[in-house]
Amino acid sequence: MISRRFKRRILVYSVAFLSLFAFAYQLLHVTGVKDRVPDQSIFLRMKIPFFRNYTAATTTTRSFTTTTTTTTTTPVETLAPVVVKKLDEIYNQFNVSRNNTTSKLFPAYLIGDYLMLNPDLCRDAKLVDIIIIVHTAPNNFKKRQRMRLTFANRRFYFPKQVRIAFLLGKSKDKSIDEKLVLEHETYKDTVMGNFYDDYHNLTLKGVMGYHWVSEYCPNSKVVLKLDDDVIVDVYKLLTRYMRHIEGKQKSIFCNTWRKNMGIMRLGRWKVQNQYFSGLKTFPYFYCSGFTVLISTDLMKPLYLAARFTPFFWIDDLYLFGVLPKVVGGVTYYDYRLNKNISLDTGRVKNCWQEKGLDCSYFSTLVGDSQFDSLWHLIQSIHNVTIDWHVESVFEP
Numbered sequence: 175m176i177s178r179r180f181k182r183r184i185l186v187y188s189v190a191f192l193s194l195f196a197f198a199y200q201l202l203h204v205t206g207v208k209d210r211v212p213d214q215s216i217f218l219r220m221k222i223p224f225f226r227n228y229t230a231a232t233t234t235t236r237s238f239t240t241t242t243t244t245t246t247t248t249p250v251e252t253l254a255p256v257v258v259k260k261l262d263e264i265y266n267q268f269n270v271s272r273n274n275t276t277s278k279l280f281p282a283y284l285i286g287d288y289l290m291l292n293p294d295l296c297r298d299a300k301l302v303d304i305i306i307i308v309h310t311a312p313n314n315f316k317k318r319q320r321m322r323l324t325f326a327n328r329r330f331y332f333p334k335q336v337r338i339a340f341l342l343g344k345s346k347d348k349s350i351d352e353k354l355v356l357e358h359e360t361y362k363d364t365v366m367g368n369f370y371d372d373y374h375n376l377t378l379k380g381v382m383g384y385h386w387v388s389e390y391c392p393n394s395k396v397v398l399k400l401d402d403d404v405i406v407d408v409y410k411l412l413t414r415y416m417r418h419i420e421g422k423q424k425s426i427f428c429n430t431w432r433k434n435m436g437i438m439r440l441g442r443w444k445v446q447n448q449y450f451s452g453l454k455t456f457p458y459f460y461c462s463g464f465t466v467l468i469s470t471d472l473m474k475p476l477y478l479a480a481r482f483t484p485f486f487w488i489d490d491l492y493l494f495g496v497l498p499k500v501v502g503g504v505t506y507y508d509y510r511l512n513k514n515i516s517l518d519t520g521r522v523k524n525c526w527q528e529k530g531l532d533c534s535y536f537s538t539l540v541g542d543s544q545f546d547s548l549w550h551l552i553q554s555i556h557n558v559t560i561d562w563h564v565e566s567v568f569e570p
Contacts, residue, residue: 285368306406331408354366384476519539
């Protein structure tokens with residue numbers, strides 16, 4: 175026969191155990207550990223198989239002043255056969271061992287935590303027509319400011335909704351980082367990842383952009399990716415090109431290299447011999463990256479693909495060729511060089527001057543000395559009366 179005292183002791187221990195279990199569950203839920211497992215539903219809806227098993231890996235992230243330890247998840251090799259086949263091909267092309275599963279190999283883990291962002295940038299509108307994401311260098315303050323004041327300024331397009339976010343990494347110059355903090359506090363439109371801003375880290379910048387849009391601007395119709403030395407006729411995009419873009423899913427609109435871009439083994443674009451050994455051209459469709467439009471529904475799949483697709487430093491190839499290949503089912507629409515976009519500023523200026531609204535160009539590279547005249551030309555074509563002044567350029 176069990177004594178009354180023993181029964182009370184069992185009851186007390188049971189209540190304590192249940193309380194501890196409930197507390198542990200709430201702690202896991204509040205800290206987001208469950209949320210770190212990638213959402214498989216998007217891949218199921220898009221008929222893209224995704225990995226099913228996960229293991230925890232500990233990584234260290236650093237802010238400007240502190241060092242913290244966080245837990246990330248790394249996929250175990252339990253991918254669906256169609257994805258495994260694609261990845262096997264990529265690992266072979268990159269000459270990377272399939273046994274190398276460290277998180278340092280995958281861009282989605284290398285970007286670290288956000289050091290700067292504005293989570294509300296797109297939340298003040300039910301639907302954003304265009305979210306512009308700009309690859310920019312930390313010290314390019316004037317280039318960012320002239321974009322804010324001109325073609326990326328939302329007030330020019332109301333009731334259409336246009337937003338801009340500048341993507342960058344950390345600077346190795348603390349004084350620049352201090353200016354970046356001031357800039358972000360002023361405009362709240364910069365997104366900084368926990369990696370150093372370097373030419374060979376442009377891939378990380380792009381993956382971070384995919385992640386940010388999927389998290390904080392999923393209510394956008396289309397993503398316009400630009401470099402910071404580009405000028406765009408956004409009026410033309412909204413009134414002419416959006417009729418072609420809207421409604422298309424899993425789509426990329428760009429000047430497309432159709433597996434015909436030569437692999438450079440020397441110079442600035444040198445690709446080491448270990449990559450694409452024996453090949454003379456890249457075996458992917460991909461884009462000229464200075465101006466690319468992407469349907470927003472691709473943002474999350476592209477980011478998730480970067481969680482298990484090994485890093486490659488040429489960002490145009492990786493972001494607009496390799497990752498879409500892994501995602502699968504992506505349609506490219508050819509917005510061609512010297513027809514829709516151009517590297518030749520003079521060609522575009524002449525077309526805008528001579529043909530006005532009938533000119534098919536909407537984007538071009540632009541030098542500092544030519545920016546003002548091109549912007550005023552765009553305004554005159556579309557009868558825009560709001561003016562801007564270079565004196566208001568932000569100089570921290």
